[in-house]
Amino acid sequence: MEKVILSKEKETLLIPLYGKAMENRKKTPILKDVKAEEIVSRIEYDFRALRIPEKTNLMMCLRAKLIDNFVREFLSGKSGNVALHLGCGLDSRYNRIENPHVDWYDVDFSEVIDIRKHFYKETDHYHLIGSSVTEAEWLKKIPQSPKHALVIAEGLLMYLTEDDIRTLLGRLSDRLGTCTLVFDAFSSYAARKVRNHPSIKKTGAAIHWGIDDPVDMEKWGVGLRFIGEKYFTANEEIPNLITGARILFRIANLFPAAKKAQRILVYEMDKR
Numbered sequence: 001m002e003k004v005i006l007s008k009e010k011e012t013l014l015i016p017l018y019g020k021a022m023e024n025r026k027k028t029p030i031l032k033d034v035k036a037e038e039i040v041s042r043i044e045y046d047f048r049a050l051r052i053p054e055k056t057n058l059m060m061c062l063r064a065k066l067i068d069n070f071v072r073e074f075l076s077g078k079s080g081n082v083a084l085h086l087g088c089g090l091d092s093r094y095n096r097i098e099n100p101h102v103d104w105y106d107v108d109f110s111e112v113i114d115i116r117k118h119f120y121k122e123t124d125h126y127h128l129i130g131s132s133v134t135e136a137e138w139l140k141k142i143p144q145s146p147k148h149a150l151v152i153a154e155g156l157l158m159y160l161t162e163d164d165i166r167t168l169l170g171r172l173s174d175r176l177g178t179c180t181l182v183f184d185a186f187s188s189y190a191a192r193k194v195r196n197h198p199s200i201k202k203t204g205a206a207i208h209w210g211i212d213d214p215v216d217m218e219k220w221g222v223g224l225r226f227i228g229e230k231y232f233t234a235n236e237e238i239p240n241l242i243t244g245a246r247i248l249f250r251i252a253n254l255f256p257a258a259k260k261a262q263r264i265l266v267y268e269m270d271k272r
Contacts, residue, residue, distance in 0.1 A: 003044045004118045011050065012205060013112065016155070017090045018047045019057040020064065030240065031061040031068075035092035039119050058245060059262070060155075063184055065237055066230055066264055067154050068096055070182050075099045080147030082176075086133045087156035090116060094126055105129055105142060134164050139175045149179035151269075157183050158191060161208045169222045169269065178270040181224075186210040190261035214265050223271035230266075233259040 020036040023029045040047065071093065075081050081102040085093055088106040103125055106116070110130030122128055131138035133156070151172055157165055172179065186194060191210025211217065214226045233253035238246055252258040 004042055004115070010115070013089045013115070014043075014045065014047065015050055015052055016060050016064075018050055019052050019060050020091075022052075023057065023061045028240070029061075030058070030237065031065045031096075033064075033092055033096060035095045035119075036090075039090055039092075042119070058241075059232065062232055062235075062237060062241075063154065063262075063264070064091070064093070066232075066235055067152060067182060067184070068093060069236065070230075070264070070266070071150065071152060072097055072099070074148075074150050074180060074182075075102050078148045081150070082143055082146040082148070083150045083152065084142065084172075086151065086153045088112075088116070089155075090119070091154070093152070093154075094120075100125065103127075103143065103146070107131065107133060107138060133168055134160065136171060139171055142175055144175060145177040149176040151176070151179055151181045153181070153183035155184065158186050158207050158209050159205060165209060166220050166222060169220070169224065170271075173223050173269050173271045176269075178268070180227075181267045181269055182264065184262060184264050185214075186262050187257070187260050188212050189257065211265075212260070214267075217267065223269050225268045225270075227266040227268055230264040231259045232262060232264075 017036055018040055020031055020033040021040040023031050024033045024037050071083065075083065075097065076099075079101060081099070082105070083102050084105045084107060085091070086107050088108050089112060094104045094106065105127045106113075106120070107129045108116070109132055113128050113130035116128060120126070120128065127141070129138050129141055160168070169181070172181075186207070186209075188210040191207050195207050214229060217224050218226055231253065233249045238249055241249065
């Protein structure tokens with residue numbers, strides 16, 4: 001099988017990919033991701049050099065699992081589903097969800113999609129779009145006003161400015177009509193602190209945005225309505241963690257600043 005050679009500059013793709021592959025090798029993984037292991041085996045790269053902290057990987061895998069849970073539930077029992085996975089990287093969410101009735105669009109920079117094409121093939125229901133999400137043209141490839149639309153932005157919006165996020169959401173609302181939006185977000189304090197995290201500094205990425213009160217986004221004028229939030233410190237996956245992690249999360253859940261540092265937010269969006 002052909003090996004794919006990636007440069008050091010692609011570490012923003014490799015960190016979550018390798019973390020999920022490592023998690024999948026565990027006897028009782030939080031997140032099962034066979035595709036991640038397959039991709040890692042095909043990439044010519046010294047993954048050991050990434051040195052992903054166990055706590056960081058736990059959070060990445062838990063985040064992915066919680067969003068997977070939401071996506072799977074949203075798509076079940078509906079027809080005419082359209083799902084947009086923004087900033088998809090090399091993630092295999094489409095494979096993990098296993099829903100043959102969804103029209104799925106993975107969106108990321110053109111150079112990322114070029115890499116992704118080594119591992120994923122487009123079909124009538126699975127599509128790859130190479131573009132920055134802050135550009136406007138890519139949305140013309142998305143069906144207009146579908147019956148049920150879901151927008152997923154995992155590990156993405158914190159890297160955009162608030163103005164860029166408002167513009168993106170306005171364009172999504174114009175194109176999709178009514179849609180549901182699920183994403184993870186830092187609090188303002190956590191966004192400032194995480195800029196110095198070793199994994200963030202290693203990739204050279206910049207954190208621009210955090211939010212404290214999710215209702216504030218309802219004032220942006222893009223038709224957002226806050227539905228709810230899910231905390232990493234209290235969710236349906238906590239009982240499945242190892243004992244030490246369960247204890248740490250339950251202690252953190254006692255402190256509002258800790259449980260709101262990073263969480264998953266859900267909105268409905270409709271400007272009509």
